[in-house]
Amino acid sequence: MSTLTQADVELASNLIKNANNIVITSHKSPDGDAVGSSLGMYHILKEFGKDAQVILPDGLPEYLSFLPGSESIIFFDQQPEVSNKFIQEADLIFSLDYNVLHRTGEEMGVALSASKASFILIDHHQQPGSFPAVTYSDTSACSTCEMVYNFSQHLDPSYVLGKNAAECVYCGIMTDSGSFRFPSVSPHTHRVVAMLIENGLDHAAIHRAVYDTNLLDRLKLIGYALSEKLVVWEELMTAVLPLTAEELVRFNHRPGDTEGLVNQALSIKGVKVAVFIREGKNELKFSFRSKGGFDVNSFARNGWNGGGHINAAGGRTTESMEIALQRLKEELSQVSDLIKKS
Ligand SMILES: [Mn+2]
Known part of the structure; x- marks a missing residue:
């Protein structure tokens, strides 16, 4: 209102x-x-x-x-x-x-x-x-x-x-x-x-x-991300898509190139939460999305220095990709009942 x-x-x-x-x-x-x-x-x-x-x-x-x-x-x-x-x-x-x-x-x-x-x-x-x-x-x-x-x-x-x-x-x-x-x-x-x-x-x-103004590099990056990097944690109804700095450089990444990728991950049948992770200069940047009632705003605020809306939020951490993925899985496990009910 x-x-x-x-x-x-x-x-x-x-x-x-x-x-x-x-x-x-x-x-x-x-x-x-x-x-x-x-x-x-x-x-x-x-x-x-x-x-x-x-x-x-x-x-x-x-x-x-x-x-x-x-x-x-x-x-x-x-x-x-x-x-x-x-x-x-x-x-x-x-x-x-x-x-x-x-x-x-x-x-x-x-x-x-x-x-x-x-x-x-x-x-x-x-x-x-x-x-x-x-x-x-x-x-x-x-x-x-x-x-x-x-x-x-x-x-x-x-x-x-x-x-x-x-x-x-x-x-x-x-x-x-x-x-x-x-x-x-x-x-x-x-x-x-x-x-x-x-x-x-x-x-x-x-x-x-x-x-309708994609560069070939961007389409190849999206193709690579979806076919090689996207994983689904089925028990958590969560899709995760991490991209390292090296991978972004390999495809001549420009700002905005990964826009919308997280929504593609969220579109998977049976997936209720999607997390896109991009390695930046000194930190990892997170995009959280959910369909249904699971509140990614609170999730991002509580553990990932971020926030946003109930169904779309951002976050960041200075942890390594490996450690961050581990912690992400642990924290999602703690709220897996909420995800399932959502
Ligand atoms: Mn806005």
Whole structure:
């Protein structure tokens, strides 16, 4: 349910009206919803006559670079000084598609915490932090992009999103809803999209740009991962897919290449939990997915320095792959009854 009150709308409206330096931020390893909501909000603010700077913690996957405005994004890891300056001078900061500041990464999180700007949070993850002046949190929303659309309508019910804003917002709704198939998709989601299409959005072009632009290396990586690395722990109704750094290098891995792999693992008949593990520079990154009632958000929070939603969460550890897999199996064994019942 939406928690945006009339007082919130008025406060947000005034904050935007009076802001001289607006910064828009989203979470680390930005996905379609993170980039779509950030650039969507950027274009919406422009149409309301306000300039803004999008700052993301790190680079975007190649398949999102077509989004209008992506060339204007500043990446904190590439330009920490410029980013810090923008954050220091900001009087209004948007926090989109994340609930607590450290989701932007350690250094960017510290910079944001030190900022004297007012924050407007728009997000569909659980347990939003208490840092924002305005919190628009709706864990039932399929995407932050859908909420950004709602937010724009709260600011001005007669406002029609321009082409650029519509493309960005649609991209996030489409990617975060698994192309409109997850349970979080509501009649309202379809109404929002209907409105965007009525106003001229070329939705098929966005789908093509995101999903039909595979490089051969990526398809080979997916093929290798599914045929050589995917294992099913039948007694735990869990599919696990670990990829080492060496394997990623072998297939010229680019950000976003493993996107969706965990959902393929989850699609196996009889599997209720899927875990994708990717070896990064100094840590292992986890994607947890479940179908049914098993809460991977709690599971990721409790043992894997992460969190997210009931059916989709992330995590990380500095353990070795071998140790992490062992611990994963042990911890899943402890909740195997919950998985079976889910
Ligand atoms: Mn999202």
